[in-house]
Amino acid sequence: xxxxxxxxxxxxxxxxxxxxxxxxxxxxxxxTVMVPPGNRFDTQPAIxxxxxxxxRAFNTTYQEKYDKIIALLKREKKLMxxxxxxxxxxxxxxVHIVGALVGEHTYNVTAVDSVQxxxxxxxxxxGLDFSFRYKGVPVQTFVxxxxxxxxxxxxxxxxxxxxRDLVWTQHFRGKTIDGVVYEPMTFQxxxxxxxxxxxxxxxxxxxxxxxxxxxxxxxxxxxYDKLTPDHPQAIYRDVMDPDRSIVYIAAIxxxxxxxxxxxxxxxxxxxxxTATLYNVGQPRQRAAELRAAVTSGKGRKLPVENYYGWLVNxxxxxxxxxxxxxx
Numbered sequence: 001x002x003x004x005x006x007x008x009x010x011x012x013x014x015x016x017x018x019x020x021x022x023x024x025x026x027x028x029x030x031x032t033v034m035v036p037p038g039n040r041f042d043t044q045p046a047i048x049x050x051x052x053x054x055x056r057a058f059n060t061t062y063q064e065k066y067d068k069i070i071a072l073l074k075r076e077k078k079l080m081x082x083x084x085x086x087x088x089x090x091x092x093x094x095v096h097i098v099g100a101l102v103g104e105h106t107y108n109v110t111a112v113d114s115v116q117x118x119x120x121x122x123x124x125x126x127g128l129d130f131s132f133r134y135k136g137v138p139v140q141t142f143v144x145x146x147x148x149x150x151x152x153x154x155x156x157x158x159x160x161x162x163x164r165d166l167v168w169t170q171h172f173r174g175k176t177i178d179g180v181v182y183e184p185m186t187f188q189x190x191x192x193x194x195x196x197x198x199x200x201x202x203x204x205x206x207x208x209x210x211x212x213x214x215x216x217x218x219x220x221x222x223x224y225d226k227l228t229p230d231h232p233q234a235i236y237r238d239v240m241d242p243d244r245s246i247v248y249i250a251a252i253x254x255x256x257x258x259x260x261x262x263x264x265x266x267x268x269x270x271x272x273x274t275a276t277l278y279n280v281g282q283p284r285q286r287a288a289e290l291r292a293a294v295t296s297g298k299g300r301k302l303p304v305e306n307y308y309g310w311l312v313n314x315x316x317x318x319x320x321x322x323x324x325x326x327x
Contacts, residue, residue, distance in 0.1 A: 035260075035267045035302055038313055045307045051107045062106055066311075069105035073098065073322050080322065082246055089221060090250040092257065092268065097249050098319045099275040099312035104205040107279075107308055132191045132208065132229045135180065139191040139229050147171045157216040157226075158255050161209060162284045188281075202240035204249040208232065210281060211239050214251040222247050249278075256283040260303065263291040267303060271316060276309030 047062075055062060073080060087094035132139045143151070143164050151163035165187045171177075174184035183190070192208040212235070215227040224244070227235050238244045256277040260267045265287065267273045277283045286303075293299030305313060312319070 032261065032264050032266050033302070035265055035270050035273060037270050039272060039310050040302065040304045041310060044310045044314070045305070047107065047307045054108065058110060060110060065110050066102065066106045066315075068110060069102050070318070070322070072105075073101070079242065079246070082243060084323065086246050086250045090254045092250060092253050093271070094323055095316065095319055096253045096271050096274045097246065098322055099271040099309075099316075100204065100249050100253065100278040102315070102319060103275045103279060103308040103312055106311060108205055130232055132232055134190040142191070158213045158259070159284065161213045162282065165209070165282065166285060202245040203242045204239065204245040204252075206239040206245065206248050206252070207281075208235045208239070210252060211235050211248055214248060214255050217251045217255055218247060221251070252278055259283040260287045260290075263287040265290065265303060270305075270313070271319075272305040272309035272313030273303050274309075275312040276303075276306045279306060279308040 055065065083097050084094045087097055134142065148164055148167050151160055151167060154160040154163050168187040168190070172182040173186070175182050188207055188209045208229075212227055212229065215224075218224045218238075219226045224238065224247070225234065227238065229235075239248060253274050256274055257266075257268050260283065267277075277286065280286070290300060290303060294301055
């Protein structure tokens with residue numbers, strides 16, 4: 001187990017400079033595995049209790065929520081055109097973006113009646129005074145602790161925040177250090193929920209941490225200003241504005257595809273896998289974990305969909321109709 005964990009860490013950190021490790025992109029470029037389309041599971045994996053509780057609380061069903069987001073996407077012609085345009089810019093099939101939206105609004109939130117509602121909600125957060133902190137310590141200060149020193153080698157926001165996420169899990173989550181009790185919660189839950197638990201926002205239901213992870217990509221491709229935890233209002237503006245939200249969804253999908261490509265897996269032809277990663281996050285950690293399992297000869301050979309991704313693959317023909325037959 002220790003050897004497998006060490007291999008996992010090496011693979012995760014392989015993209016960082018000055019490590020003396022052959023970059024993963026070069027290591028696996030000639031042996032990329034094409035992940036086939038469709039679901040690996042014959043039946044849908046179990047849906048988490050939290051999703052069921054939310055659905056019951058609003059006296060609705062998954063089918064009703066699915067129908068509502070499909071109806072919204074059919075009505076919003078301008079939005080669908082924007083999805084196609086952004087997908088082309090990020091070099092992905094637009095069905096990946098549609099799949100993320102459908103999954104979120106089927107199993108998490110319920111779609112509103114109009115995209116205009118999201119513009120109004122975005123404005124409501126623009127004047128609020130808040131910061132990202134845990135037990136009174138801002139995240140900017142916390143990540144200066146020596147435990148995070150290796151993350152300074154990270155290239156880009158995706159690797160940087162993924163590294164910090166991993167360090168939190170390994171060194172702080174559920175532990176007591178110097179008399180401080182760190183609750184058994186994720187990095188996102190600890191630092192990036194300034195208002196209430198379970199926070200994701202806007203049309204794409206994007207978390208602040210995920211937005212920070214892809215900010216370099218969005219800056220490079222779309223020219224948006226880079227996000228930092230020093231300016232949380234800018235983060236909320238970007239994830240809650242519907243037009244900008246679509247850009248971030250595309251960037252999240254592109255980043256997940258790139259993270260798996262670096263580990264030798266091409267997931268670009270399986271929207272159920274990208275939807276799964278959109279749902280669970282941490283694509284670099286998961287890709288490195290899969291590569292470690294494959295390299296060790298134990299465990300899975302391919303990424304698999306969860307309940308959320310399974311639905312996307314199962315409904316793929318219907319989702320492509322929304323796009324006029326595909327990309």
